[in-house]
Amino acid sequence: MNEVIKINNITKSYGNVLAVNDLSFKVKKGELFSFLGINGAGKSTTIKIIVGELFPDHGEIKVCGKDIRTDEDEIKRKIGVVFQDSLLDKTLSVYDNLKYRAALYGITGEEFKERYKRLSKIFSLEDICNRKVNTLSGGQRRRVDIARALIHNPEILILDEPTTGLDPGTRNSIWKIINNLRKKENLTVFLTTHYMEEADDSDYIVILDKGHVIGEGSPLELKNKYAKDMVIIYNVKEEDIKKLKMTYHKIRNGFKIEVNSISIVTDLIVKHKDIFKDYEVIKGRMDDVFLSATGYELEEK
Ligand SMILES: Nc1ncnc2c1ncn2[C@@H]1O[C@H](COP(=O)(O)OP(=O)(O)O)[C@@H](O)[C@H]1O
Ligand SMILES: [Mg+2]
Secondary structure, three states: OOEEEEEEEEEEEEOOEEEEEEEEEEEEOOOEEEEEOOOOOOHHHHHHHHOOOOOOOEEEEEEOOEEOOOOHHHHHHHEEEEOOOOOOOOOOEHHHHHHHHHHHOOOOHHHHHHHHHHHHHHOOOHHHOOOEHHHOOHHHHHHHHHHHHOOOOOOEEEEEOOOOOOOHHHHHHHHHHHHHHHHHHOOEEEEEOOOHHHHOOOOEEEEEEOOEEEEEEOHHHHHHHHOOEEEEEEOOOHHHHHOOOOOOEEEOOEEEEEEOOHHHHHHHHHHOOOOOOOEEEEOOOHHHHHHHHHOOOOOOO
């Protein structure tokens, strides 16, 4: 089974707000899949539909080949989800949060203890095991959120903005854990994020706007399609730059030239070796892809 999530033409409205509009996409087993879009694009609604919390008005969803309408229990066992708003009980300890969650899947006694031990090692929960969730830092809470989502050994982990609001060091440590799990267990990770450098590491990206797909592909495909590449040439006179017969922008210590493809830079370098003594070639970034595909700047979080 190569496709673990298959969405066909789903639509969902809240009253007269059309949140998801004829949406179709696929997620393959083992991939890191990023679902991008500005606030209100319909990401969280789609996730709630995938996990069976909401029903679409139209369309079809298959998770590991199963239909949510007939195999809800089975699908819920295959998916672990971390919603945008944490579902932890803040008045309970870390241990009890995981224990009660596990019990919902019939995991109790020694079996639970084994799983808790394993997850607490992966997520470094040993020292905070007996702390109430409301005494934890944001990063610690997120680690508990993700451990809770994995307590029943799902095949697919859905993370709705898992790192929003966390400092770069904490974000890094959470990503290290996720990447390790992906490597070791071939876990499929479905991610929504506002951080384009996180999306840049994904295998496949779907960009959503007003509930509809407006762009999709690997990061490289999207960059080639939506973002301009550039070359910056340093320590060169403006009269020499003019010889390249390209539109340029003056920047500190040099000149910037935007191009539609890197091969144009290669041609320039070959023809003008004398001008290209100190330079850097920069591939379009995911930020540029997002801006160019959606027309929106990303909001500062
Ligand atoms: N429970 C709800 N009731 C009414 N409108 C909602 C509800 N949840 C979301 N919406 C609206 O649906 C649209 C999509 O929201 P959402 O799926 O949360 O987007 P995202 O997660 O991409 O920010 C937005 O216009 C939002 O205001
Ligand atoms: Mg959301």
